[in-house]
Amino acid sequence: MATGRNHRPATSRSRGIPEATVARLPLYLRALTALSERSVPTVSSEELASAAGVNSAKLRKDFSYLGSYGTRGVGYDVEYLVYQISRELGLTQDWPVVIVGIGNLGAALANYGGFASRGFRVAALIDADPGLSGKPVAGIPVQHTDELEKIISDNGVSIGVIATPAGAAQQVCDRLVAAGITSILNFAPTVLSVPEGVDVRKVDLSIELQILAFHEQRKAGEEPGAPPETDTAPPAAPPAVSVAKRPPESGTDGDLPAVMPA
Amino acid sequence: MATGRNHRPATSRSRGIPEATVARLPLYLRALTALSERSVPTVSSEELASAAGVNSAKLRKDFSYLGSYGTRGVGYDVEYLVYQISRELGLTQDWPVVIVGIGNLGAALANYGGFASRGFRVAALIDADPGLSGKPVAGIPVQHTDELEKIISDNGVSIGVIATPAGAAQQVCDRLVAAGITSILNFAPTVLSVPEGVDVRKVDLSIELQILAFHEQRKAGEEPGAPPETDTAPPAAPPAVSVAKRPPESGTDGDLPAVMPA
DNA sequence: ACATGTGAAAGGGTTCACAGCC
DNA sequence: GGCTGTGAACCCTTTCACATGT
16 A cells, blocks of 8 residues: 555455556556557567566566466557456446545545546545535535435445545544445545455555655665764663663653644 | 555665565554553553554564564553654654645645654745745745755755656656655656666555455455446457457457456 | 564565467 | 566565463
8 A cells, every 4th residue: 555555364366366466457557558549559568567667577477367468479469458457457337436535635636637537436525524515626516424425325436535634534434334335545544444345445645755764764874974864862761671661751752743634 | 555565676675674564664653652642651462453453463573673672471662662663764863855746736745744743844845837936835835846956955855755747757756866865755647767776655546546446346246236337348359460369258248247257 | 371572384476487379 | 589478486474373581
């Protein structure tokens, strides 16, 4: 999930298409769309794989789950594959989405071209700030949270995007779910709890950075002449055992503001 | 990606900590930080797992890779674990990052509190638009792309965030890498090619939505009384080539009810 | 009594390598 | 000759279940 990871616990996997394959289909689709625009008629697994950033064996295996639409000795028909993958992903139909929380990030999402370009349509922007109500963002007037339920049912929205601060996310999520939404893309740095049957994917900027930092740190430690950088941490106490159990005692700590506003 | 998936091909895995575990450490850390703020002294694997959105067996296994910092019959010391995980992730040191591309998204990132709160410091904002130069975003003046190399070397930056349009991403990436950056968080919808030794993680909004759509479509097809929605797709041409060779081809196609026979 | 820590089993995902077909 | 399609081997991840320790 970001990322994306936390998904339904692998129960009843669609038509047998593995989750990992589903996650790569959009990648293939993007590469194929680019080829299509350049009027390239066919493409080999090797070429397409390299354009999508995967290896060719994986790509062929992935396509085999869709039914194997290629021609041996030739390759894949670009237009045909675009259609098949689009259909498999459900992009041949129109998906209205609502974005809740029109701060910096919400506005960025509303303006993001990638949404509109692939069957997704921003049906409404919703924010709790009355001062924003009526103001257009990306050409769409922001509506107040009070209207949330009505907007969703009137427009038949089934996908919601949460871009609120962390503190508001669960509450917004609950209302979205109660209003009938069954898929949520969450940008707030919180674990959302949802009932069975609702899909949540999360995108977490801070987590991605932390994973990078982990590997970066490792690189620095491995390099021959790499100085270990300034380390700001206190040694911290042992895991504490029997008596007087009191580890770090945040005396020299002085760091970690910890609150994560969206 | 999420999520990030595309990472170094599992070569030489750090100190033996599995990649999947590394990706969850930030989740644990966030949950632990919240507990720490509430002055909770210890926590069980069950409680912490539920706060982080995973199951307890997984969490215990994950911690076992770090060295098993718990106490049987008791649980984990919150403060101590916060420190151990922070150290493992490299968050006890300061990581300067640069953000390239200060559009809607770049501005949102610059304002994102989660960056600053965990050892990451926005060292510079960079944009190709001369009109932006000098203007402050999130209190930091935007600098021109010409300065990119100098900024990176002067500040010892090793992590870069790309929030440019897709067309500019590879070029920016190349310059970042040439300037010495070895970790990149990419928000542009493109596959970046980088030399060996450079880590790339990508966050792709459109891909996450497409994955949701896939599952959403499946739900609609499974539900008893679910109307199949408006379908906007043309039948698309056959895979070309010769005469025979015809995949399933459901009789009177033309419409595609979006229902996949399970 | 209770909760961690961990071998072992189970489940997915990736890669290999070659059979099959154009 | 060239490229797809796929069983089989391999590897990583998750889950189970219980031994271990306090």
